[in-house]
Amino acid sequence: MKSIVIYFTQSGTTKNAAEKIASKTNSKIVEMTSKDDYPGDFDDLVAKAKEQIDNDERPTINEDFDLSDYQTIYLGFPIWYRQPPMIIHSFFDKFDLKDKSIIPFITSASSGFSVCTPYLNNMKTNAKIKDGFRSNSDLEIKNALN
Numbered sequence: 001m002k003s004i005v006i007y008f009t010q011s012g013t014t015k016n017a018a019e020k021i022a023s024k025t026n027s028k029i030v031e032m033t034s035k036d037d038y039p040g041d042f043d044d045l046v047a048k049a050k051e052q053i054d055n056d057e058r059p060t061i062n063e064d065f066d067l068s069d070y071q072t073i074y075l076g077f078p079i080w081y082r083q084p085p086m087i088i089h090s091f092f093d094k095f096d097l098k099d100k101s102i103i104p105f106i107t108s109a110s111s112g113f114s115v116c117t118p119y120l121n122n123m124k125t126n127a128k129i130k131d132g133f134r135s136n137s138d139l140e141i142k143n144a145l146n
Helices: 013-025 042-054 086-094 113-122 138-145
Strands: 003-007 028-031 072-078 101-107
Touching: 003 013, 013 028, 013 072, 013 101, 013 138, 042 086, 072 086, 101 113
Parallel strands: 003 028, 003 072, 072 101
Antiparallel strands: none
8 A cells, every 4th residue: 555745844844754754654755835935934924824724715735746546645734723724724625535544643842633633524525534643753753653
């Protein structure tokens, strides 16, 4: 069963986790980016993230991933305002995930994985969303993948 790691990152923390997960699972790895750049300044980024959440904005994803060869998708993202960034909603909206297994992984300085579970459960998808995990450290990744 082939797997792929798809991740969204701003600071590079999620990229670092994605690379470790891809290595441990022998998965292809690709970054998901938004058509409109996010601000580099932290305060501006926080304001943009809040604006997207408040307005239920779905950022346009640059990539058009061909997921036909993959059964398992490790989906990585940071937690913003105790939930997935709105581009994660865009991912579920854009791609046909029928019969795919999605294993989410997050990076967060303060939140555990459970904070985003209600949001993931409410996303309309025909994929099977499996238990996810926080991936801030090598130990968290090792424990989740064993």
